Amino acid sequence: MEISSTEENYLKAIYALQSSGDKPGVSTSSLSEHLNNKAASVTDMLKRLSDKKLIHYKKYKAVSLTKQGEKLAIAIVRKHRLWEVFLMEKLNFKWDEVHDMAEQLEHIKSDELIERLDAFLGQPKYDPHGDPIPNAKGVLPKPKTSALSNIQNKGHYIFVGVNEHHVDFLRHLTSIGLKIGDQIKIEEHNSYDGSYLIRINKKPGQYISHKVASNLLIEMKS
Amino acid sequence: MEISSTEENYLKAIYALQSSGDKPGVSTSSLSEHLNNKAASVTDMLKRLSDKKLIHYKKYKAVSLTKQGEKLAIAIVRKHRLWEVFLMEKLNFKWDEVHDMAEQLEHIKSDELIERLDAFLGQPKYDPHGDPIPNAKGVLPKPKTSALSNIQNKGHYIFVGVNEHHVDFLRHLTSIGLKIGDQIKIEEHNSYDGSYLIRINKKPGQYISHKVASNLLIEMKS
DNA sequence: AAATAAATTTAGGCTGGTCTAAAAATGATT
DNA sequence: AATCATTTTTAGACCAGCCTAAATTTATTT
Numbered sequence: 324m325e326i327s328s329t330e331e332n333y334l335k336a337i338y339a340l341q342s343s344g345d346k347p348g349v350s351t352s353s354l355s356e357h358l359n360n361k362a363a364s365v366t367d368m369l370k371r372l373s374d375k376k377l378i379h380y381k382k383y384k385a386v387s388l389t390k391q392g393e394k395l396a397i398a399i400v401r402k403h404r405l406w407e408v409f410l411m412e413k414l415n416f417k418w419d420e421v422h423d424m425a426e427q428l429e430h431i432k433s434d435e436l437i438e439r440l441d442a443f444l445g446q447p448k449y450d451p452h453g454d455p456i457p458n459a460k461g462v463l464p465k466p467k468t469s470a471l472s473n474i475q476n477k478g479h480y481i482f483v484g485v486n487e488h489h490v491d492f493l494r495h496l497t498s499i500g501l502k503i504g505d506q507i508k509i510e511e512h513n514s515y516d517g518s519y520l521i522r523i524n525k526k527p528g529q530y531i532s533h534k535v536a537s538n539l540l541i542e543m544k545s
Numbered sequence: 546m547e548i549s550s551t552e553e554n555y556l557k558a559i560y561a562l563q564s565s566g567d568k569p570g571v572s573t574s575s576l577s578e579h580l581n582n583k584a585a586s587v588t589d590m591l592k593r594l595s596d597k598k599l600i601h602y603k604k605y606k607a608v609s610l611t612k613q614g615e616k617l618a619i620a621i622v623r624k625h626r627l628w629e630v631f632l633m634e635k636l637n638f639k640w641d642e643v644h645d646m647a648e649q650l651e652h653i654k655s656d657e658l659i660e661r662l663d664a665f666l667g668q669p670k671y672d673p674h675g676d677p678i679p680n681a682k683g684v685l686p687k688p689k690t691s692a693l694s695n696i697q698n699k700g701h702y703i704f705v706g707v708n709e710h711h712v713d714f715l716r717h718l719t720s721i722g723l724k725i726g727d728q729i730k731i732e733e734h735n736s737y738d739g740s741y742l743i744r745i746n747k748k749p750g751q752y753i754s755h756k757v758a759s760n761l762l763i764e765m766k767s
Numbered sequence: 768a769a770a771t772a773a774a775t776t777t778a779g780g781c782t783g784g785t786c787t788a789a790a791a792a793t794g795a796t797t
Numbered sequence: 798a799a800t801c802a803t804t805t806t807t808a809g810a811c812c813a814g815c816c817t818a819a820a821t822t823t824a825t826t827t
Contacts, residue, residue, distance in 0.1 A: 327813080327814090329813080329814065329815095350774080350775090351774070351775060351776090352773090352774060352775080360814090360815075360816095361815075361816060361817080362774075362775065362776085363775085363776075363777080363778095363815085363816075363817080363818095364814070364815050364816070365775095366775065366776055366777085367776095367813090367814070367815080368813095368814075368815095371813085371814095382775080382776070382822085383774080383775060383776080383821090383822060383823065410658075413665055414658070414661040414662065414665055415661065416657075416661070420657075423655070424653065424655050424658050427653045427654065427655075428650075428653060431646065431649045431650060432649065433645070433646050433649075435638075435642075436632075436636070436646050439636040439637065439638070440636065443635055443636055549783080549784090551783080551784065572804080572805090573804075573805060573806090574803090574804060574805080582784095582785075582786095583785075583786060583787080584804075584805065584806085585785090585786070585787080585788095585805085585806075585807080585808095586784070586785050586786070587805090588805065588806055588807085589783090589784070589785080589806095590783095590784075590785095593783085593784095604792085604805080604806070605791095605792060605793065605804080605805060605806080
């Protein structure tokens with residue numbers, strides 16, 4: 324069965340929203356927003372995806388991926404992240420530059436290609452944003468711990484990934500001098516607005532809003 | 546101006562047919578055949594490309610590329626061939642396996658990507674089939690000499706490229722043990738059917754039809 | 768429980784890219 | 798030069814994927 328790039332993008336979006344949200348299923352409107360499409364267009368596509376047995380769809384109800392749909396979605400995520408590794412490690416792109424290219428490359432159709440690329444890159448487990456890369460069978464390595472915003476305790480941590488990939492956010496991190504692998508010391512947590520005062524690699528204190536903190540993935544300093 | 550992958554394929558086809566044929570301009574029917582489309586569909590697209598000033602089109606007349614159209618066509622050829630180099634040199638694909646993947650990769654939109662890929666590959670001048678790779682300005686290095694079928698003299702040559710990229714042809718070469726860089730000694734030329742008796746790397750004599758010979762690019766042994 | 772608001776779907780329309788069938792133009796043959 | 802064959806274009810249709818506007822369903826208020 325032929326799957327178009329557009330359909331792949333819908334599957335990917337459903338998968339992403341499903342994993343990020345708490346409740347099961349994804350609404351038409353959230354897809355509409357995520358894909359910058361009108362809700363009516365989304366409904367159209369949901370019907371097509373349902374016909375192809377890639378999603379579970381009942382009128383007016385939230386949708387979810389079938390086994391087959393999830394398999395495809397994970398394959399796309401795998402491709403996206405492997406290409407990002409390629410772009411950064413081999414072609415020296417910066418982390419805020421790779422997303423658009425990877426969005427295109429993820430739709431290249433060839434299983435053999437992606438397996439060889441994986442081998443060429445040394446079978447990486449995480450992409451340059453710290454996101455886990457599913458293996459060829461679709462199994463994800465466990466994510467690199469939790470968001471900074473889940474932690475109130477002062478202490479030392481390592482910045483290992485991000486939850487948000489918008490260019491503006493990544494640029495902001497660059498501007499405050501934060502990059503993957505940096506040490507983060509939590510010096511203060513303001514519980515009324517969720518903001519933090521942290522030190523990055525022992526440098527002078529840096530203020531971090533709750534919003535930013537919720538998108539920073541950290542792990543305990545081991 | 547947005548150019549779709551489909552439009553790019555038409556430009557590439559016009560460019561290819563133009564360079565291979567002798568007379569100026571390309572006919573609707575040859576495009577139709579080359580692209581496996583019906584002539585009516587081609588006419589439709591020719592109008593669109595003409596509206597976008599990418600081709601010179603007059604009803605019932607052969608078409609040709611404008612400056613702009615040729616620039617784009619050459620850029621696509623550049624991308625195709627660079628990706629082929631990547632697939633063979635970095636991912637170890639065989640030369641009869643890369644075409645379909647390169648057909649997809651050539652449509653990835655990012656000038657920066659292709660320049661970095663070029664640098665990563667060491668700015669190759671020829672792709673693994675011996676075809677010249679246009680540089681970033683669209684200038685092609687001179688082709689690697691002529692077809693075997695143009696030569697009647699016995700003597701020693703080097704096999705440097707092919708004129709034909711169909712999988713069946715490439716497989717045929719593999720089956721007779723011929724690969725880029727091999728020495729070819731012309732032992733006999735039959736002028737009535739254009740066939741050849743050659744030796745490949747000094748191995749026992751090998752019969753080559755005129756058709757095959759016309760698709761083998763060779764240069765003088767230097 | 769009725770009224771209102773929000774989310775979702777239907778209906779109908781548009782564009783890109785394809786097709787078939789028929790009409791028109793060009794080229795070849797006598 | 799008139800006919801016949803071939804090539805090319807037009808006309809009309811279809812599908813994917815999007816849109817707007819209107820109708821319908823579900824959720825929320827009061």
